Amino acid sequence: MSDLWKSILLRPDQAIRECLEILDKGSLRIALVVDDAMTLLGVLTDGDVRRALLRNITMDSPVSDIMTTTPVTADQHNTRKEIVELMEQKQLLVVPLLDGKTLVGLETLLRSGSARTYDNPVFLMAGGFGTRLRPLTNDCPKPMLKVGDKPILETVLRGFKNAGFYNFYISLHYLPNVVRDYFGDGSKWDVNIQYVLETEPLGTGGALGLLPDDMPDLPLIVMNGDLLTQVDYEILMKFHTKNSSQATMCVREYTYQIPFGVVNGEGNQISGMIEKPSYRHFVNAGIYVIERALLNKVLKNQKMNMPDLFEQCIEDKKKVLMFPIHEYWLDIGRLDDFEKAQQDILNLDL
Template identity: 55%
Template sequence: MSHNWKNILVSPKHNIQQVLKVIDDEALQLALVVDDSGRLLGTVTDGDIRRALLNSLPLTTSISEIMFKKPTVGLRDFSQEKILELMKTKQLNAIPILENGKVVGLETLNSFSQKAKYDNPIFLMAGGFGTRLKPLTDNCPKPLLKVGDKPILETLLLQFIKSGFHNFYISTHYLPEMIREHFGDGKKWNVNIIYVHEDAPLGTGGALGLLPAGVPELPLILINGDVLTNLDFSKLLTFHNKQNADATMCVREYDYQIPYGVVEHEGTLVKGMVEKPTYHFFVNAGIYVIDPKIYKAVTNNKIIDMPTLLEQQMGKNKKVLSFPLHGYWLDIGRMDDFEKAQQDIVNLDLL
């Protein structure tokens, strides 16, 4: 996103001359008209102003009279590919990014042409048995089950590639030869893939102890190979780095409604009643960013899961943060999840 997008925010009370100066100073050929809360009201381009002047409107005219009130916008949860496609389809050089109607950023064609490349290692966990998806997994590892026209794990791989990542490690255990045969060494996608095989299941944290020497000394993104999400992984990494975190865990809000009336009491005295209350929790989304000092300290063949590993690090006063996921996320663990994924993939626009 542009580093100076906030400088192109203008009030509907501004006049043409004031907005023209903003557009000229920021060189983005665009101004965003917002209300006092930051809600987008419209856009103004240099072309809009030129047409207004040709129609003999004075420079003192309120910008709200000439702004375009139904601009093309992107949402914060949109993938980079979807935003780029919007710009190409609409022939736009920039698109404002909104969340709940408020401007939270700006994507430009220039930002895409300068797309970052990341050397950070990506660890894809693909060793599970997929027991709850039997009989589909009797002769096929769960990460190779197709959602839409691609295996789950391939969809994940392609998302990372399009975000600029190229160093991949895949953890295998159940039917590893099928996964190796499908993905090879990554040359098909111009990336590097190295396999880490667990002779016995070690847990998501324990698999880190099998990583070979030579892993880049950079924060590692670890993700379960059965997760379907439209998370922008580059934004996750940026958050981790800016916060100087030792580890970051992605979390997802989960609502649970009690199907009964809940009674609040002290002893036998009823103090109140709440009918079928809903409680809100954040649950582990199976996606982590981990600094080298943590994942390199996991010993070979140590059995440990990631939540336990992070709890140990918190006990050592390490900075472990949560990153809430507001977009799509689905853990494909059960048959119902698998069937839902088949329906959702059509509208997700992941690739």
Template identity: 55%
Template sequence: MSTKNWQNVLISPTDTIKHALKVIDQEALRVALVVEKEKLLGVVTDGDIRRGILAGFGLEEPASQVMNKTPLTADSNLNTQELQQLMYDRDILSLPLVDKNGKLVGLKTLNETLKVQKRENPVFIMAGGFGTRLRPLTDNCPKPMLKVGGKPMLETLINNFKNYGFYRFYISTHYLPEIIENYFGDGSSFGIEITYVHEEKPLGTGGALSLLPKSLPKEPLIMINGDILTNVDFGKVLEFHIEQSCDATMCVRDYEIKIPFGVIEGEGHEITDIVEKPTYRYFVNAGIYVISNNIIESLPNNEHLDMPTLFEQKQSLGCRTLKFPIHEYWLDVGRHDDFNKAQTDIHELGI
């Protein structure tokens, strides 16, 4: 998400230095963006104007005379942490955001990256599984409470959501719920609110939605499996869901399967083609969803339902169900190999 009033600092190359100075002072963003046909031509800061005056330029001359013609820009797909790091590394206070076509689409300030906008959207974390494949580690501990990098995976997941302003959490429990509840309590010591939703019997990810209280906020809900280690920008996922007017959004991962042999294609005994060591690519379910309130309210209470089936049902009824590809780090910690990999990867994620 870019600065809300970024369009107020757009000026044309023929606007005067005086006008640029007025824009910089009025908007308090410390910058004016020189734009022509939606393309960024340059950036003007207070320092640029001061240097221009020292060089003999008058205030009535075009701002293009003093602008920085080669400003640093950033891809609009970068998340807040990446933008913040870029500004720290280059010692700058703001970054124009451009899309893949070079069109100016926003502005991010360093000060904004240090502030987290509070979001009322609820977050529903599925933490009730038995973690059978991780036994004996899960014999006396729910899988999301296994420690990665010195703290429970569930705590790392919650902290990542907090980075994007989420504070209302609902946690679904079933196996050893007391361990989770004793650790997090009502969430106040972590700066969040937690409501626990206990499944008497496993209902599947879709079925658990029906147990959420009637007091649930009406905003779209983000749902995620509690055993996922990721630095996904949850704000971007939510914004996509809202902008596309979705009923349900499923995050997906690009998954490749490489066949180490020549694949023979044909009909009957006839060979029509030989494809040597092909790679097949698929989108796979990443276990992260955004669900609008109308979907939640439509669910039958206490009935088993998994998310893929829920998506199929709603799609057949004409609901808008879309996929959102994620390219960030993502690991489903389901097996011992995954758990060992997580112990190494956590130190490089910055979460």
């Protein structure tokens, strides 16, 4: 047991936003809520925050509004073997240690990023022209632009590899040989890479129709190849599977503020005024999980965007879910995004 738990403590009145900083920066994926006497009041996990986002709870609300008040705990005098058995039984990675009601430590079920592997295929979209990033993309596909010391697409691939995924498909169209010559068959990264070539641009979902028929009957992760993110792909996959979803879309919370006072009225009579209101929405984050059977809905060489496929599923009464992400996420679509990525990469564990 180390003292790492002391860095993940929160007071009950601290904002959820502060909890996010702990969850995103730390490796334990948990925050502990205590009072001044170090009494354990509750715990917060990644799942608690995602559920709060779905309930439209603001990030400035106190953590006491969403924390789990009856967490699984262990007595500090229990042996590590007993605590590990408890964690395995409850499928937990960490358990707070108590002396009575007082928090005195945290036991962890250590695991490495590569401890478990997933046969699920990962489909990375890398065929776009990147016109908004010209002249940088005149001779280089956008996913192959370097952020830090490596191409964006390599950072994406390494993220999946560290999470245990090794079976990759990459869609190509613009300057395809630049990608193929760099990655080859993936053996340099100890992964398998196969390529799908779009002779004409097919949209963000159309390339799904070019995937081979012998793919495993497992959920498929689809992701734009120009994203930088710290999303936990294992948690995403478990969410999709546990909820028996047919299609899951990662979403980001987007808030915008009208810089003027909004006036409501009927005819010429004012019924109310709101000064500079803010509106919150979920937006598509470009990361998806879909069931293998949905590939049959995309015909070969059929133009389609991923939202179109989701719309079809909704019309067919399939179970379609959204997975809110609070982790770092950046869509490198414009030159200012690219410049921001160069700064962010210095402080990110990617």
